Structures are given as structure tokens and as C-alpha cells.
Amino acid sequence: MPYCISKTLFIISWPFLIFVQNQMPPKDDVGETIKQLYIMDPDRANPKDIVVNYQQYSNSPRKVDPSKEKFFKFVNKSLINAPVYKKFSVLFDNYELNTGRREVENAQETKEIDDFLAYVYNSTVFKKTFDFLKMRRQENATNIQNFRNFFRQLWFGYYSRRSGILDTSGFEHVFVGEISKSQNATTAEIGGLHNWFRFYHLEQSGAADYSGFVVRRRNLFAMIQFEWQNVWKPSGSFIIGSSPVFDLCAYTICFLMKPGFKSCQFDLDGCMVSVTSHKLVQNRRTFVGSAYPSPGPACR
Template identity: 35%
Template sequence: MRPIQLAGTQVFLLGLISIASTEALLLSGTAHAPVTDSELSAFMTSLWSADANKASSNEVQTNIQSHTDSNSTVDRSPQRLFTHVDESLFNRSTYAAFIKLLDNYNHELGHAEQSTPQEESEITHFLNEISQTEVMQKTVHFLREKGYIMSAWSELETLIRQIWFTFFARHAHSHIKDSSAFEHVFVGEYTQTIVEGFHNWIEFYLQEKAGNLNYLGYLSVHQPNIIGVHFTWQGRLKKFNAIIYGNSPEFDLAMYTVCFVLRHNRKCSFQLDGHPVSVHSFDLDRDGVKFIGTVYVDV
């Protein structure tokens, strides 16, 4: 075994890399340039500006209705959160590829996840589509400039596959590989009583439209397009959640990936379109291997 070092954290490679570990995938011996909050702000704002697939205010509209608190079980917002979404957005290549991934998972924790060849093909298609966007091209350039990858998209793709799409046991007492970072963050999971993860606006809209999700009210509102929400999904309660809406799938993936790589287990703070934003990410240790436990916009 050979150790890889990143930001004071050590992890071991076990033969061929097949684990969702950022440290294991960032090249050994590469000099990582420090990234200041101001540099991160400039990068994130450039991503926001470059997000050609971001929805306009006419394409996505919300009705936040009434304020609530995280312990309430009262529906204080009887209308849907999303009053209008122009679904022609979903014909755009990255949205269409993203949405195909959403039904590939068993939402209930404790049940082992399995990936079929078709589902693997859908992941590949999604990654191929986002690789062609300016958002991902800028992300490759930034991580290369700062010494986290050496060359091209293929390295970032490998990193994304490992830290987002590798299955692992969500809870430490279990050996059942019932979760992945992508499922937790972008799709959502639940136990018998509570919702875990679920930080994506597209999934929120689709589940609300299908009648599976009941928006109970808002907890906070921040710019740009960030809402702290309280809801039930499939009869389970999510006390507090934050979503940033209207942005493309590639933007979310780039923002969360960069924050996890640069600032995991601590606050990732930056300015986005002139507004302060914080992203929190945490890793999970499973038998000495670190996985993305979660990553989300803080409010």
C-alpha cells in the first residue's frame, strides 16, 4: 500500500483504484497551490456566468408562501413550491441525461444498490454531455491550474465517477452498500421515518409534480436562488434542507466537486453573483477509506 497525502489527510491505495476517495485520485506528488476565498469566488462567479443552461426567471418560478420551523408538521404552504417550470429545459442535453439517472436508485437505506449495464451507460452519457459544457471546461482548467489534476477532462471524469457514483454503506454499523454521493445529494434517500440528502431542485420539482413530495414551508431565503425548505417525501419528514434552483446539473456538480476537493470537512465560502454563499461537505470513513458523505449549500 502507498499513502497519498492531501491537506494533511492520508489515505491508502489498495491495488487498482476502485474507491470513492478524492485523495486516492488526485495525483501523488502533485503540488497543490493554495486557493484563497477570493480566488474561489472569482472561479465560482465565472462558472455562474458561463452556465449557458441556467434557467431564466421566466423558465423557473417559485411560490415560497409561509415561513415555518424545522419541527413543525403543519402544512403552512398548501401550494407547490415550484409554480412554473418550462419543461423545454429538460430537452437540453445535460438535463435530459441527468434526469435519466434519477430512477436508478432504491431510495430506502438498508437495501443494497446495484448498477446495471444500462445504468452505467447512462452515467457515461451524462458525463460525456457535461464534459462539453463551458462550466466543466472551466472546472478542468481551474483544478489543473491549482495542481489537483495534471491534464485533461479524463482525469476529472475519473474523479467524478469515484467520488459521486461509487456505492458504499451509508451508516457505519452496516456493511450493505446502500448509498452513493450522487444518490444522497441529487436524488435523496430515506429511512422509515426521515429523509436524508435531497439537495437538488430538479428532483424536488419532479417529485413535487408527481405528488410524492409535499412542501410545508420555507425556513430561509437567500440570493442567488437559495431556499431553506421543509417538506415531506413519500410520507417521511425532511426537517431542514437547502436547494439552489435554476442552475444546470453541470453547475451543481462542478460547484460541489470543487468545494469537496478544496474544503471538505470545513466551510467552503465564496461570493456567487455578488452574494455570499457557503457550501458544506463532509466525508465518511469506511474502513479507512473516505467517501463524500454529503455536500450542500448552507443557509
């Protein structure tokens, strides 16, 4: 459980001695808090809800396909049909997949985002995230409404990744994925797409083709190679079975408390995971530029 230590501050102002009690969490409690969010999340998959089929190891810089079958062998229908995944999956078709194309959000898409965020905001995971960040005196977590507004802008506010056009968001990049083409359109790469359910959704529809694993950590974490929209991704990673609520909240904590390359580390059922996150500031607003997980050492 996350814990606090009590510090007594002695402030000497002659001729008075003032004792100030202050409750502050320890400085290394980020990983422990994220671990507890994962444990308490009612929407994460149970061990028998998902069966993955890793097949062949592959770490080629060029397209190869040693694994002929799908990555996800089985996903429990009760998980797929859970409210959070229903609200999450309807967001997938709201975005222009190619960078450089302006995102235009219509009324229906705004409602879908509102419905999804309402679920997130009412979750125990989000409330615990807010409590932790408020305790750590994050400037955008002074009250719950302030934090909700900041959270929405952070993930769903549009910013420009190319040519000054509002063509992406943190949510689109990290959870949905996007295609970035070179100026002459001769090369392209997949950006983001670090969510297991999104990849499952693409794989089931035939839009994504799994090629092989780069790193495997039981049924908890995978770094894989795959093709999507005829574009090859030599290394893409995601936590397996985590809910989108957990991913959003864990990445938010990492983004605010321990940004940078693999600087945010936590334990998931005996497997260490580190998160890399980078911020992007445009028009004095802060957005998630990227956030993705990486594997730690072999699981305990």
C-alpha cells in the same frame, strides 16, 4: 474573472542565484472561480424560466403544512426539455431509496450514467473546473482522464452508509435523496436531496409535498420544509435554477479545496451561498459523504 498572480522565487544556492518564475493562483480564488462557473454555465435558468411560490414561513420541528400550494409555480418547458435535464432526470429511478439496501447497477443504468457524464465532461464548466484544480495542483487533476475517473468514483462510486452494504453514492445522497430508517423502523429521516430540479420532479409527480420556507433568497436559493415518502424533512436546501453540471462542479471544488462546515463561500447574483461538504473513505477510496448549500446574509 479568475486571475493569477506572478511570483518570482529566489533560490540561493552558493555560488549561484537562481530565479524561478512560477504561476500560481491566489489562495482565496475558490469563491471567484465558482462564481465564474455559474456565470458561464449555458444550462442555468434565466430569470424568467422559473417562478417559485414561497407562501408561508415555517420552522416547526414537527410536521405542519401552512403552505397548500406547490413550491414551483412555473418552470419553462424549454428548460425541462433541455438535454442536460433529460439526461439528469433518467437517473432518478436508478436507486434504492432506502439505505441498507444494496445498490445493483444494471447495464442500462450504467449507460445512463455514462451518457450524463459525457455531457458533463464536454461542458465548459467541467473543463474550467479541471483547469482550476490542475492549476491548484490537486493530485487527482494531473490530467483530464485521471480527473474524469476520480470524478466518477467521487460521485457515482458506491459505498456503505449502513451495515457494510454498498447502499449509496454521493450522487444518490446529494442529488436524488434517500430514506434512512432506524433499526426498529419506528423513525425515518430524509438524507440529502439538495437539488431544485429533483424536488420539482417529485413535486410534479405528487411524491413530495411542500410545507413552507425556512429561508428564502429571491429566486436563487431556498431552505424549505417538505414531506416525501411519508417522511418529514424539517430543513432542506438547494440553489434554484442552477444546472446539475454546475452543482456537481461547484460541490467538487468545495469538497477538494474547502471541505467542512460552511467553509466554501461564493456569490451568486448578489446572494452569498456557503457549501458544507464531508468526505467518506472506504477501502482506500474517497467519496462524497455529503454536500449541501446554506444561505449567507440577505442578498445585495
